[in-house]
Amino acid sequence: MEENKNKVDKNSATKILEKDETIKENKTDGLQQNVKEPKVDPIEKQEETREIVEIENKEKKETRFGIVLLIIAIIVIIIAIVSTVFAVINIKNTKILKGITIGNIDVSEMTTEEAIKKLDEIYGSKGEKQIYLKYGEYEMSITYEALEVKYQTENAVTQAYSIGRAGNIFQDNFEILNTWRNGKNVKLEVTIDSDMIEQISQNINNSIDYAVVQPSYYIEKENAKLIVTSGKEGVKVDEKQLIEEIYKVLDENTEDEQKIEIPVVKAIPEKIDIDKIHDEVYKEVQDAYYTKDPFTIHPEEEGIDFNVENAKSIISEEKEEYEIPLNITKPSKTVKQIGTEAFPDLLATCTTSYKAGNVDRTTNLKLAAGKINGVVLLPNEEFSYNKVVGERTISAGYKMAATYSGGKVVDGLGGGICQISSTLYDAVVFANLNVTTRRNHQFVTSYLPAGKDATVVWGSQDFKFVNSRKYPVRVVATVEGGNATIQIWGIKEDVEYDISIETKKVATIPYTTQYVQDASLPAGQQKIVQAGSNGRKVEAYKVTKLNGKVISTTLLSRDTYNAMQRIVHVGTR
Numbered sequence: 001m002e003e004n005k006n007k008v009d010k011n012s013a014t015k016i017l018e019k020d021e022t023i024k025e026n027k028t029d030g031l032q033q034n035v036k037e038p039k040v041d042p043i044e045k046q047e048e049t050r051e052i053v054e055i056e057n058k059e060k061k062e063t064r065f066g067i068v069l070l071i072i073a074i075i076v077i078i079i080a081i082v083s084t085v086f087a088v089i090n091i092k093n094t095k096i097l098k099g100i101t102i103g104n105i106d107v108s109e110m111t112t113e114e115a116i117k118k119l120d121e122i123y124g125s126k127g128e129k130q131i132y133l134k135y136g137e138y139e140m141s142i143t144y145e146a147l148e149v150k151y152q153t154e155n156a157v158t159q160a161y162s163i164g165r166a167g168n169i170f171q172d173n174f175e176i177l178n179t180w181r182n183g184k185n186v187k188l189e190v191t192i193d194s195d196m197i198e199q200i201s202q203n204i205n206n207s208i209d210y211a212v213v214q215p216s217y218y219i220e221k222e223n224a225k226l227i228v229t230s231g232k233e234g235v236k237v238d239e240k241q242l243i244e245e246i247y248k249v250l251d252e253n254t255e256d257e258q259k260i261e262i263p264v265v266k267a268i269p270e271k272i273d274i275d276k277i278h279d280e281v282y283k284e285v286q287d288a289y290y291t292k293d294p295f296t297i298h299p300e301e302e303g304i305d306f307n308v309e310n311a312k313s314i315i316s317e318e319k320e321e322y323e324i325p326l327n328i329t330k331p332s333k334t335v336k337q338i339g340t341e342a343f344p345d346l347l348a349t350c351t352t353s354y355k356a357g358n359v360d361r362t363t364n365l366k367l368a369a370g371k372i373n374g375v376v377l378l379p380n381e382e383f384s385y386n387k388v389v390g391e392r393t394i395s396a397g398y399k400m401a402a403t404y405s406g407g408k409v410v411d412g413l414g415g416g417i418c419q420i421s422s423t424l425y426d427a428v429v430f431a432n433l434n435v436t437t438r439r440n441h442q443f444v445t446s447y448l449p450a451g452k453d454a455t456v457v458w459g460s461q462d463f464k465f466v467n468s469r470k471y472p473v474r475v476v477a478t479v480e481g482g483n484a485t486i487q488i489w490g491i492k493e494d495v496e497y498d499i500s501i502e503t504k505k506v507a508t509i510p511y512t513t514q515y516v517q518d519a520s521l522p523a524g525q526q527k528i529v530q531a532g533s534n535g536r537k538v539e540a541y542k543v544t545k546l547n548g549k550v551i552s553t554t555l556l557s558r559d560t561y562n563a564m565q566r567i568v569h570v571g572t573r
Contacts, residue, residue: 097164099179102156103188103253112157119153119188123253131249133200135262138208142200148193149250160186190250194243201237204262210234212267217277219304219326226281226306226324228315231269238263274311281306281326287333290342290472295491297342297378297472303329336374343474343489348430348499352423352447354416356482360399361416365484367397368417369477372424372486376474377467382436383475385421385456385463392417392458404442409530409564418455419447420477421463423486425454428465429542429556430499431473431488437464440559444536451503451540451559469493498545501556509535511563521571532566 096115098108105122107115126149130141163184164176178184205211212234218227241263249258285303290296305327315322356362371389392398392414401415422445428435441455454463467473473490511532521527540556 096157096160097176097179099181099183100160100163101183101185102153102160103151103251104185105188107157107160112161115157115160116153119151119157123151123153123188130258131246132257132259133204133262134259135204135208135264138204138262140200140204140207147196147246148191150191152189152191156186156188188251190247192243192246192250197239197243197246201239201242204237208235208262208264212236212269214269215272217281219281221302221326221328224326224328226277226311226326228272228277228311228322228324230272230318230320230322233266233268235264236267238265272315274308274315278306278308278311285329285331287331288335288338289333290338295342295471297335297338297376299376299378300331300334302331303327305329335376338376340489343472343491345490345492346487347432347469347473347490347492348427348488349485350423350426350430351483351485352419353482354419354447354479354484358401358416361401362479363397363399364392364401364414364416365420366479368414368420369479369484369486372420372475373477374474376472378472379467379470382464382466385424386458387462389417389456414458418453419445419484420479420486421456422448422453423484424475424477425463426452426501427486427488429501431490432469432497432499432544433473433488434466434468435464435556436466437462438557440557440561442562443564444533444561449503450505450536450561451538451557452501495546497551498548500543500545502541502543502553504539504541505536506539506558507537509537509561509563511535511566513566513568516567516569517572518569519572521569522573523571525571527569527571528566529569530565530567533564535561535563537561 095109095111096107100107102115102119103123105119107118110118126144129144131144131147132139132141134140163179163186164172166172213229213232215231216229219225220227242260245260245263249260252258281304283301283304286298286301288300289298291298306324311322311324314324354362354365368389372385375383375388377383390396394413398414398417400411400413402409403412403415403418404410418441425435425438426448438454439461440451441453444450445453455461456463469490470493471491473488476487476489478485511534513532516529518527537558537560539558542552542554542556544551544554
């Protein structure tokens with residue numbers, strides 16, 4: 001039975017399939033008009049159409065995207081190839097890129113060596129160039145050399161050369177193209193000595209109006225007093241701002257006159273620090289002594305002290321100036337008292353003659369010689385004639401004697417002491433010491449040849465020298481019996497030279513005669529008031545010998561001595 005059922009189902013299915021085929025045929029051939037087509041929903045049809053369109057659009061977009069990707073890939077490959085070639089070319093280029101400046105100086109297409117040389121030529125010769133500083137009526141100038149101005153040219157050139165060479169290929173190429181188009185300026189760094197600015201500021205603070213006054217002190221040994229002064233409110237240099245202003249000027253690098261208005265700020269003085277002053281003033285008394293190995297002279301030191309608590313009590317009052325008593329202890333032995341055993345060797349001597357009968361002039365000679373007699377100079381210590389001898393005054397015992405003034409021989413206070421300075425000058429040269437300040441007389445002197453003298457004038461002209469030997473030296477000066485003698489004593493060095501001074505006359509300056517009418521003389525009678533003498537130009541040389549052989553000849557000075565006018569009085573009575 002089941003078998004029959006299956007057969008029925010099979011037949012039914014066959015019939016259905018045949019029916020479907022018939023319908024399809026009728027639909028296809030259009031012959032079976034009586035067969036009805038299934039009814040289609042318009043909305044569904046629109047959706048099907050839309051899906052087809054979207055599919056087609058998607059396919060088109062995918063096609064276009066693929067083309068774009070291909071184009072981009074081709075462009076990237078081209079860019080990469082070009083960039084690589086560009087980079088290779090740039091790598092082989094050993095010069096700075098076109099369009100680069102350093103401190104506004106064009107260094108395009110230069111090697112680093114060429115750029116450094118050019119910058120050094122421009123910035124390396126500015127040592128004498130000046131910057132002018134001004135505040136109110138105060139003005140000063142300072143050179144680039146004093147400021148130790150240094151332009152960092154090598155660093156700037158290195159930085160300029162690295163442009164277009166420091167990143168990856170694309171970064172470098174972009175930077176190169178940008179530099180070519182727009183240019184690029186590398187800042188030229190500059191440095192100065194900040195310690196010098198501090199020193200300059202201190203100098204300005206000591207000179208300008210209304211500057212802050214800091215507390216200060218000084219010692220009056222004669223009166224055994226410590227004088228302490230209070231400070232005063234005012235202004236001071238704004239160092240930080242001044243440095244900034246100086247850097248601005250240096251960065252501008254103009255050839256015009258460079259001026260800076262000194263920046264200042266209000267300032268109040270520091271408080272008086274008695275403890276600090278005591279630490280600076282306090283000294284233990286010390287006698288002069290010397291040691292032999294190595295030979296060294298230790299000068300005497302006066303002991304100085306004061307009561308700190310008493311000083312604090314004194315300055316507790318509001319005053320402009322305070323006097324604090326000092327305790328000064330004198331040493332028992334000075335350098336002058338050490339004795340000749342410390343200076344066993346005579347290094348040099350010079351003697352000039354004078355007229356012993358001229359009492360006043362002789363007095364002046366002895367006073368000056370007495371001041372320098374026994375002076376000891378340590379190695380590298382400088383001697384000042386005016387400082388040692390002091391001002392020539394009546395109270396000091398000086399007399400009126402002949403001296404040069406206004407082209408004439410006239411009486412002046414202290415006349416004659418230049419003979420001592422001149423005699424000392426020759427002895428100093430003979431001892432092979434270093435002369436630092438010296439000037440010749442207006443006229444040739446009677447006691448030394450031209451080129452061998454040294455004039456001194458209180459307050460204007462000094463004679464100075466430095467002990468340039470390895471050991472201390474001692475000056476011994478005597479004036480007696482018509483001879484003024486200066487000796488330099490010390491210790492001979494391993495090699496001692498024979499020193500002499502040789503002079504050479506370069507030119508003669510003839511004297512002229514001045515006639516002066518004199519009503520005190522009979523008419524036609526003449527009287528020579530001042531004998532004339534020729535002037536001259538000379539060169540003085542230091543001749544150094546060793547074992548009789550000339551080692552060197554060194555120019556000491558070129559001196560001009562004026563002609564002394566002959567003055568004749570003619571009677572008119």
